[in-house]
Structures are given as C-alpha cells and as structure tokens.
Amino acid sequence: MLNKQRLVCQKKHNSISAFTLIELILVVLIIAVLTSIVSLTLSNLVPRANLSTTTEILLAEIRQQQSRAMSREKNQYQEASEYGVYIEQNQYTLFSGTSYNPSNSSNLITEIPAPLELSSNFPSQIIIFAKGSGEIINFVDGQNVITVTDTVSNQIKTLNFNPYGIPE
Numbered sequence: 001m002l003n004k005q006r007l008v009c010q011k012k013h014n015s016i017s018a019f020t021l022i023e024l025i026l027v028v029l030i031i032a033v034l035t036s037i038v039s040l041t042l043s044n045l046v047p048r049a050n051l052s053t054t055t056e057i058l059l060a061e062i063r064q065q066q067s068r069a070m071s072r073e074k075n076q077y078q079e080a081s082e083y084g085v086y087i088e089q090n091q092y093t094l095f096s097g098t099s100y101n102p103s104n105s106s107n108l109i110t111e112i113p114a115p116l117e118l119s120s121n122f123p124s125q126i127i128i129f130a131k132g133s134g135e136i137i138n139f140v141d142g143q144n145v146i147t148v149t150d151t152v153s154n155q156i157k158t159l160n161f162n163p164y165g166i167p168e
Contacts, residue, residue: 051150054116055157058092058148059167061085061110062127065094066165069129082137084128087120087146098137100126115151122146129165139163 065083073081086093086100094108095101112118120127121143128137136144146159160168 050113051116051148051153051155051157054112055148055159057110058118058146059159061092061094062159062165065127066129066134068096069131070134072131082128082131084126087118087122087125087127089117089119090114092118098128100124112148117149117151118146119149120146127161127165134165136161136163136165 062085065085069081069083073083081096082098083094083096084100086095089112091109091111093100093102094110095104096106097104101107122145123138123140123143129135130137141163144161146161148157148159149155162168
C-alpha cells in the first residue's frame with residue numbers, strides 16, 4: 001500500500017505540464033483574428049479622417065471668407081469688399097470681389113487630396129458673401145449645397161447653407 005502511494009506521488013511530481021497542440025493552435029488563431037480586425041479598423045480610419053479633416057478645413061475657410069466680408073476687411077485695392085469661394089472638383093479658390101476672376105494673383109487656391117472630390121449646386125459654383133452682413137449674395141433656395149465625396153469608400157459629407165451663410 002505504501003508503495004502504491006509513493007508511486008502515485010512520484011508520478012504527480014514527475015509529470016510535465018505543457019500545452020497541447022490544439023491549445024496552441026487556438027491561441028494562434030485568436031491572435032490572427034484580433035490582428036486582422038485591428039488592421040481592418042485602422043485601414044478604414046485613414047480615409048474617414050481625411051474626409052472629415054478636408055471637410056472641416058473647407059468649412060473653416062468658408063467661414064473665414066464670410067468673416068472677412070462682415071468685418072469689411074480690405075482687399076488688395078485697399079477697399080472693403082465682398083469675399084467668396086469658387087468650388088471646382090479637385091480644388092477651391094478663395095477670392096475677393098463680387099465675381100470670380102481666375103487670373104487674379106491674390107486668389108488663394110487649395111487643392112483637395114485624392115481620392116476626394118468636391119461638388120456644388122451653388123449658381124456658377126460660387127459663394128459670395130456680402131460686405132457688412134456676411135449673407136450669401138444671390139442666394140437661391142435649393143442651390144445651397146457643397147458635397148465632399150470620397151471616391152474610394154463612397155462616403156459623403158454634405159454642407160447645406162442658409163441665406164446667412166451658416167451651414168445647417
């Protein structure tokens with residue numbers, strides 16, 4: 001009887017604890033699944049951040065143009081002026097005056113990074129803010145939208161403006 005107890009105790013002390021092959025495979029599979037989920041999530045964040053960032057910068061510059069018009073900031077001719085934004089597919093241009101002149105050297109052109117595109121249904125793709133009030137000159141209800149589109153992910157950010165130049 002004592003010998004049996006010693007044998008059982010020796011077997012307990014001599015047994016080696018280790019992971020089985022199935023346990024190792026399960027751990028590797030779990031790590032692989034988690035890695036793929038994290039990489040997919042991170043790869044989708046970059047285009048979203050780019051779309052959001054570009055939209056926020058565009059909106060900030062539109063507000064700046066409106067603020068210039070409201071404060072009666074002087075243009076290159078040292079006159080209080082209207083200020084506007086001309087929207088194109090891959091860029092937008094900030095300008096002063098009642099109309100857009102592409103050859104004016106004081107225009108500020110901002111390129112839109114690929115794969116983003118701009119579109120607008122404003123008349124002639126132009127928003128002009130009135131000096132003093134900052135209202136949109138020649139505002140047409142229903143023609144007051146700027147859209148920023150990510151052509152890869154088909155995500156869209158839309159800016160709807162009211163007659164006072166405030167996005168809704």
